Amino acid sequence: MTPGEKIDALRLRLAARNDSRWSDERIEYLAATNLDGRFHLSFFGDPFGDSYRDLLATLRDPEIAECIRSLVLAGPDVGSNGTKNWDIEPLLGGSTLFSAMETFTIQLHQPGHHNHPVVASTYDENGAIAKLLERSPQLRHLPHQWFATSAGTIYTNPGDQPTRLRHADGSHRRRLHRMPYR
Numbered sequence: 001m002t003p004g005e006k007i008d009a010l011r012l013r014l015a016a017r018n019d020s021r022w023s024d025e026r027i028e029y030l031a032a033t034n035l036d037g038r039f040h041l042s043f044f045g046d047p048f049g050d051s052y053r054d055l056l057a058t059l060r061d062p063e064i065a066e067c068i069r070s071l072v073l074a075g076p077d078v079g080s081n082g083t084k085n086w087d088i089e090p091l092l093g094g095s096t097l098f099s100a101m102e103t104f105t106i107q108l109h110q111p112g113h114h115n116h117p118v119v120a121s122t123y124d125e126n127g128a129i130a131k132l133l134e135r136s137p138q139l140r141h142l143p144h145q146w147f148a149t150s151a152g153t154i155y156t157n158p159g160d161q162p163t164r165l166r167h168a169d170g171s172h173r174r175r176l177h178r179m180p181y182r
Helices: 003-017 050-059 128-135
Strands: 029-035 038-044 068-074 083-085 103-106 116-118 141-143 177-179
Touching (some): 003 029
Parallel strands (some): 083 116, 141 177
């Protein structure tokens, strides 16, 4: 199967998990746009559910990972203790490289929502964003609350240890653009 066929199969699996009795806010989906073999993906679903785990497992496939241009994660207001955990560790296992990914974002806290999004399996980010940056050499767009920059250093707060980014040419000049709240 081609990467496009694998993404289409994933979209169909996600759609099959939905129940027609669910409210619109609960329907899970993956929107995909293929531009010259690079995919812009937008997932909406429960970050604790089977569809999300299936998404991460599929995107971790090296043939698909190298074709992802952007990935947007969003979901309903679900969670516990005031947090909605987006655990991206399964996406980062192994040595998968997201060589074309320029944008990665997770929906920010929305008015009226009770659960604040956290990029972690528990309450500690534990370097997940730094790992994503290391495996995504073209990444330029992240929500601005995830980092602060100072002389080319990205702080993702894994124990307040800075992660220095290296550009493909070995310099420390990769520029990350702050994304607006949505």
